[in-house]
Amino acid sequence: MKTTKMICLTAMGSMLSVLSAMALAQASAADVARLGQDLTPFGAQMSGNASGTIPAWTGGLTQAPPGYVAGKSYGDPYANDKPLYTITAANMGQYADQLTAGYKAMLQKFPDYKMLVYPTHRSVALPASEYAQIKQEAGKVVLNDSGSGMANYEKTSVPFPIPTKPQELLYNHLARYRQGSYQYFPTEMVVKPGGSYTVIHRDATLAMASALGNPEPNRLYYYLLKVTGPDSVAGQQTLLHEPMDQVKEARLAWQYNPGQRRVMRAPELGYDSFDGLSDGLRTYDMYDMYSGASDRYDWKLDGKKEMLVAYNTYKLADRSLQYSEIVKPEHLNQDLIRYEMHRVWVVEGTLKPGARHIYGKRTLYIDEDSWAILATDLFDGRGELWRMQEAHSLQRFDVLSSIAISDVAYDLQSRSYVVNGLANQERAERFGVHTTLQDFSPAALRRAGN
Structure with missing residues (x-):
């Protein structure tokens, strides 16, 4: 009898947990209709503020300014503004x-x-299409207990x-x-108090896991960073597999050392490590x-x-x-x-x-x-x-x-x-670059270093 009672209580507890999660989803889903109404399609307040210093959202900037050439500077669509x-x-x-x-x-x-x-x-x-996706998943996504x-x-x-x-x-x-996904070429500069600095040149690619078509479980995005200059540090590479839940699974990281010509796991690449x-x-x-x-x-x-x-x-x-x-x-x-x-x-x-x-x-x-x-x-x-x-x-x-x-x-x-x-x-x-899961493998990191 006691065993049966415990089984029933356990089952009831599990059912309540599920119902609790569903209730949370339903509660947030009740507001989904506000998206595109008093809230923007991405969830911000549509209206401006009372003082007029923040305007209403009217669709955002979707057109290039005159003279824009792809691959060149974006130009400044607000170049005529003067400081207030x-x-x-x-x-x-x-x-x-x-x-x-x-x-x-x-x-x-x-x-x-x-x-x-x-x-x-x-x-x-x-x-x-992104507005539609946001609305489709709104109210369904929930945090885990932690x-x-x-x-x-x-x-x-x-x-x-x-x-x-x-x-x-x-x-x-x-x-x-x-x-x-996109590929970009970010520099990094450490600037001393007197103003001296060295430009570190890099080549980076970020791909959201959902964009790859066949993501591994518990993945949010993949990231690959290559140092291309100066010569003293060129060749260093870092690969990250970013879990969605990093308590369940720690960030997966690898580094390629050009001096040793080796790919090594780098479990320390997280939190407050430098x-x-x-x-x-x-x-x-x-x-x-x-x-x-x-x-x-x-x-x-x-x-x-x-x-x-x-x-x-x-x-x-x-x-x-x-x-x-x-x-x-x-x-x-x-x-x-x-x-x-x-x-x-x-x-x-x-x-x-x-x-x-x-x-x-x-x-x-x-x-x-x-x-x-x-x-x-x-x-x-x-x-x-x-x-x-x-x-x-x-x-x-x-x-x-x-x-x-x-x-x-x-x-x-x-x-x-x-x-x-x-x-x-x-x-x-470059935006929307084609990448595959293999592009973010330790083996690809090793091949790129050779």
């Missing part, structure tokens, strides 16, 4: 509620640092268009639309503003706020610019960076008791339109602001995808910084 105002250390108090802790610190620390604020343009637009993975996910770029939990925001950032070429300024989970497992932090959703962030940074992407015109001592050339008022989701992560990480707390600012993290504040174990990151967003109107052209991480203590992704003097990126 400039924020400096002298007047930053007027805008304190709209500035991240990182921006406040930069303004206070560097006398020549400024922020040129322009009219806001809600430029994000995706293909109609928040470290997703169930019922197929290929949507916005798994949680109406988020209620901080981890849902993280997955929206990780899965955001990037044309399925990228070897960043001079200790960037941890692996700072890539793409935040990547990898999230289980070492307790996450809190602080809601949505109107804040100033780098946006529509077409001027910074101009291919007529030399890197010496962009990279300056202590910070980038702020005349080239455009700031706008946008609504961002604020997500705060606090290191769990007993967990290890060099950052005791991190605050992420996630764009409501692109779902990309646009800024982060990184605090040390004493609770003091240590570093800040800024992404430079750009709507790629030719492929209807919003992908940052670069990001920068400033170390407020050492006065050094690392900028990643500038490609002004590099080849043009």
Whole structure:
């Protein structure tokens, strides 16, 4: 009798768990009809704000400006805009509620640092097919119990268009639309306090697992990075298989060492281990503003706020610019960076008791339109602001995808910084490149090194 009762209770518990998950899906599905109505097709608030500083979304930027030539500079569709105002250390108090802790610190620390604020343009637009996919999966995708993975996910770029939990925001950032796959040529520069730097040239390919047609279980994307110059570091390669649930399965990573001509597993490429070429300024989970497992932090959703962030940074992407015109001592050339008022989701992560990480707390600012993290504040174990990151967003109107052209991480203590992704003097990126699972195998990594 006791055994039978236990079996019944176990079965009932399992059924309740299933029903609970279904109820969660049904609750979120009730709002699906709002997509394309009071919410944009990707889940942002359709209307503008009361003060008029944030306009309504009217479809985004889907047409190239006059004179655009594919493979050349994007041009600046908002080139005629004039700055509304400039924020400096002298007047930053007027805008304190709209500035991240990182921006406040930069303004206070560097006398020549400024922020040129322009009219806001809600430029994000995706293909109609992607809007349909978002709506099809909305309300079906759910987090697992630990928040470290997703169930019922197929290929949507916005798994949680109406988020209620901080981890849902993280997955929206990780899965955001990037044309399925693309190849690009991002540089990396570690800039010393005096302004000296070396340009590291790289060739990178990212493919979402769903775009490959035959993804392995528990895969979100695949990533291959090759260092092509200078000669002292050329030939180094890194391969990542990014699990959807990195608690269930750790990130799979391999590196090719040209000196040894060997491919080796690299299990340390995660969390707060340092990228070897960043001079200790960037941890692996700072890539793409935040990547990898999230289980070492307790996450809190602080809601949505109107804040100033780098946006529509077409001027910074101009291919007529030399890197010496962009990279300056202590910070980038702020005349080239455009700031706008946008609504961002604020997500705060606090290191769990007993967990290890060099950052005791991190605050992420996630764009409501692109779902990309646009800024982060990184605090040390004493609770003091240590570093800040800024992404430079750009709507790629030719492929209807919003992908940052670069990001920068400033170390407020050492006065050094690392900028990643500038490609002004590099080849043009290629979107929708054909890739297969074999292209991201350790064997392919070995062949490419020979």
